[in-house]
Amino acid sequence: MSSPTHPYFSQTTLATALISATAVGVMSASYLYFNRPALKSRDKEIHELGGVPLLNAWAFFTRRYDFLRETFQRTGETLFRFRVLQHRVVASSGVEARTVFFNDKTLSLDEGYKVLLGGGPKLEEIHIDTGGLDKEAHFIRQLRTLTTPERLQDVFPSLLSDIDRHIGAWGAEGSIDPFTEIYKLVFQLTVRMATCRELADDRAAVARLCGLYDALEAGTTPAAVLLPWFPSPARAAREAATAGMYTMLHAYVERRRAAPVPSRDPIDVLLASGAPTEGIIGFVLGTIFAGVLNTGVNACWALLHLGLAPAWKARATAEIHALLATYAPAAGPLHARLAAIPVRAWEAETPATDAALRETLRLVMGGVALRRNVGARAVAVGERGAVGRGEFLVYPLADVHLDPAVYAAPARFDPGRYDAGRAEDTRVPLAYVAWGAGRHPCTGMRLAKLEMKAVLAFVLAGCEYAVVDGAGRALDALPAIDRNDLHLAGKARPMEPCRIQFKRVGDSE
Numbered sequence: 001m002s003s004p005t006h007p008y009f010s011q012t013t014l015a016t017a018l019i020s021a022t023a024v025g026v027m028s029a030s031y032l033y034f035n036r037p038a039l040k041s042r043d044k045e046i047h048e049l050g051g052v053p054l055l056n057a058w059a060f061f062t063r064r065y066d067f068l069r070e071t072f073q074r075t076g077e078t079l080f081r082f083r084v085l086q087h088r089v090v091a092s093s094g095v096e097a098r099t100v101f102f103n104d105k106t107l108s109l110d111e112g113y114k115v116l117l118g119g120g121p122k123l124e125e126i127h128i129d130t131g132g133l134d135k136e137a138h139f140i141r142q143l144r145t146l147t148t149p150e151r152l153q154d155v156f157p158s159l160l161s162d163i164d165r166h167i168g169a170w171g172a173e174g175s176i177d178p179f180t181e182i183y184k185l186v187f188q189l190t191v192r193m194a195t196c197r198e199l200a201d202d203r204a205a206v207a208r209l210c211g212l213y214d215a216l217e218a219g220t221t222p223a224a225v226l227l228p229w230f231p232s233p234a235r236a237a238r239e240a241a242t243a244g245m246y247t248m249l250h251a252y253v254e255r256r257r258a259a260p261v262p263s264r265d266p267i268d269v270l271l272a273s274g275a276p277t278e279g280i281i282g283f284v285l286g287t288i289f290a291g292v293l294n295t296g297v298n299a300c301w302a303l304l305h306l307g308l309a310p311a312w313k314a315r316a317t318a319e320i321h322a323l324l325a326t327y328a329p330a331a332g333p334l335h336a337r338l339a340a341i342p343v344r345a346w347e348a349e350t351p352a353t354d355a356a357l358r359e360t361l362r363l364v365m366g367g368v369a370l371r372r373n374v375g376a377r378a379v380a381v382g383e384r385g386a387v388g389r390g391e392f393l394v395y396p397l398a399d400v401h402l403d404p405a406v407y408a409a410p411a412r413f414d415p416g417r418y419d420a421g422r423a424e425d426t427r428v429p430l431a432y433v434a435w436g437a438g439r440h441p442c443t444g445m446r447l448a449k450l451e452m453k454a455v456l457a458f459v460l461a462g463c464e465y466a467v468v469d470g471a472g473r474a475l476d477a478l479p480a481i482d483r484n485d486l487h488l489a490g491k492a493r494p495m496e497p498c499r500i501q502f503k504r505v506g507d508s509e
């Protein structure tokens with residue numbers, strides 16, 4: 001795993017610092033209790049991290065990626081255990097651990113993220129019972145129903161109109177921060193995919209929902225996650241944002257419920273399945289949470305990488321022109337022509353774009369995946385030890401994605417590494433896990449790929465662009481990614497400002 005150390009505390013705001021100080025103070029009271037050395041004999045094989053447990057826990061929440069990377073390097077271990085308050089967490093690396101991590105059926109994804117991630121809207125925090133609809137299995141079933149090939153084909157023209165509207169608002173030329181603009185665009189696409197036309201067509205309402213979502217994210221501080229019972233300002237901000245989103249969505253769901261004729265929009269599909277209002281709201285919030293960050297951030301990085309890889313940019317652009325020539329030869333607005341390309345062609349006839357996205361995801365998806373052992377027995381992680389009942393297992397995806405023994409010069413953007421002759425992603429088992437693997441592959445992959453391709457296609461075929469720094473100077477290398485976010489990819493922003501300077505071309509070829 002290679003990434004520059006991120007001096008987290010230099011970026012910490014005063015408010016966060018105050019909350020942090022309070023949190024550490026409160027946590028210190030628990031120190032003696034949680035630091036008791038009682039480890040059972042089966043645990044002895046796994047290296048137990050020394051030092052002050054509270055500081056380990058704090059590092060895990062404030063500079064997660066660096067903490068794990070540095071500890072693996074320093075100890076030379078492939079597994080180590082540390083405490084996060086009352087919880088015991090095993091950090092893992094290597095193929096053996098990865099195989100167990102993704103395949104063992106007693107390791108729960110839901111429970112892992114619920115405690116150790118902390119992000120995302122939770123209606124329970126504002127005492128709303130979702131009637132079970134946002135629970136893991138049900139949530140995934142509903143998501144599958146809403147992302148079948150037929151539904152994707154159905155909604156595709158609306159997604160392209162959304163893209164046209166957003167990118168149109170950038171003007172004929174200028175420069176944008178993709179991590180703001182593309183993020184807002186992907187938020188819009190996700191609202192389109194998960195709610196109803198009344199909301200998705202109302203720009204002000206979507207902007208309001210996006211603002212509330214951002215406030216929720218901002219309220220997800222390490223202190224708020226580590227000490228959920230502590231009445232910090234961050235905690236209050238999280239709850240206020242969740243309540244705001246709940247109230248907004250409640251009105252739309254009830255409006256659809258009262259409508260004399262049901263539509264084919266997602267909220268109506270969920271209503272037709274008998275879902276309660278609270279359950280539908282839980283589903284919408286869950287979909288926004290699962291969908292927006294990863295899709296938005298990867299679309300941004302794909303544009304940036306292609307901007308600095310002219311040969312791949314040319315190949316991906318040529319691919320889109322070829323699709324347009326085949327499926328939409330007549331002149332017309334770009335979004336309408338792109339919408340005429342069938343979803344199956346987007347899925348099967350864009351090999352260069354596929355390779356560029358695959359490579360982007362390998363580089364971006366380096367965050368830490370989480371599980372909890374909810375079974376009755378300990379789960380062996382290779383020969384070195386086991387994850388006990390109730391314990392957590394964490395695996396940083398960068399362990400394999402940035403391993404030089406698997407990917408040559410792993411920090412380099414090189415989509416050709418997946419070509420048949422090289423096939424670096426087949427060198428070891430589970431070498432590529434950017435979409436998850438085993439028991440929990442990403443349910444939104446098809447939708448996410450389509451959204452990212454539609455955004456890329458619109459920019460590649462509709463704009464000339466270059467990647468520049470904050471002062472507008474052309475870049476010849478991209479800044480490193482900030483990997484210390486709590487999410488899998490999370491905000492994964494560049495460590496230095498990075499913008500896209502564009503000029504619209506060929507909108508009605």
Ligand code: HEM
Nearest residue numbers: 290291294295298369370434435436440441442443444448
């Ligand atoms: C580029 C975009 C995306 C990437 C790279 C991505 C990546 C991933 C990864 C790595 C996992 C596995 C996590 C783990 O094993 O701990 C996952 C799971 C999941 N993703 Fe995605 N995701 C993306 C977009 C989406 C979207 C758009 C949705 C929904 C609309 C979605 C819904 C889910 C769900 C529900 C799961 C959990 C599946 C389960 O529990 O079995 N994802 N995703």
